[in-house]
């Protein structure tokens with residue numbers, strides 16, 4: 001199975017146990033002091049998103065079970081929440097976030113969003129799963145989806161280490177193993193990587209270093225050729 005197929009299969013299989021990681025339950029449990037630092041960072045990232053105020057029409061890539069969709073729904077006029085996994089979409093829908101939140105099942109790398117339709121594009125724990133050769137096409141897709149003056153807010157894992165080949169092995173509670181793309185970004189590196197693609201991006205990490213979050217707007221438009229090979 002190709003790496004991106006395996007990544008999709010992993011999240012489909014993990015859907016029912018995904019939130020255990022976020023809430024530090026079961027095998028994701030932390031020592032009390034480390035748990036306290038984790039939840040302080042979560043609160044800090046949530047505060048940053050609320051301060052950004054994702055109002056208007058919002059596109060959420062890779063919405064997952066809705067840990068962030070629920071926060072977008074408080075600010076937005078409408079949310080289109082997109083994910084490849086039917087199982088996570090079902091869990092997200094079960095949060096009953098309101099009629100202004102709609103869902104679309106799609107492979108982001110093969111999907112064309114409505115053009116110039118959104119005031120905000122949001123993605124959490126998604127950019128680190130975008131492989132290097134699809135990085136520029138992904139940002140071009142975001143640019144095409146935004147209205148003039150549109151804004152991006154992203155959240156992701158923060159680690160100072162790099163994984164060899166940007167590939168990580170993940171295990172489910174039942175022991176099944178999958179490979180995913182995992183590319184950790186440092187704030188300055190991320191700003192530098194998107195600048196030539198026409199983005200002005202400001203990134204920071206939460207006080208205990210667990211989470212990276214960033215805002216971005218377009219500085220100029222760039223035509224990105226499609227990737228050289230399909231997957």
Ligand SMILES: C[S@@+](CC[C@H](N)C(=O)[O-])C[C@H]1O[C@@H](n2cnc3c(N)ncnc32)[C@H](O)[C@@H]1O
Nearest residue numbers: 011062063064067083084085106107108124125
């Ligand atoms: C790490 S989870 C993040 C979920 C959510 N944004 C959050 O922060 O809780 C990554 C999500 O990406 C989705 N995903 C993986 N590959 C995808 C693809 N090619 N197209 C669309 N969604 C994909 C998975 O189904 C999963 O819900």
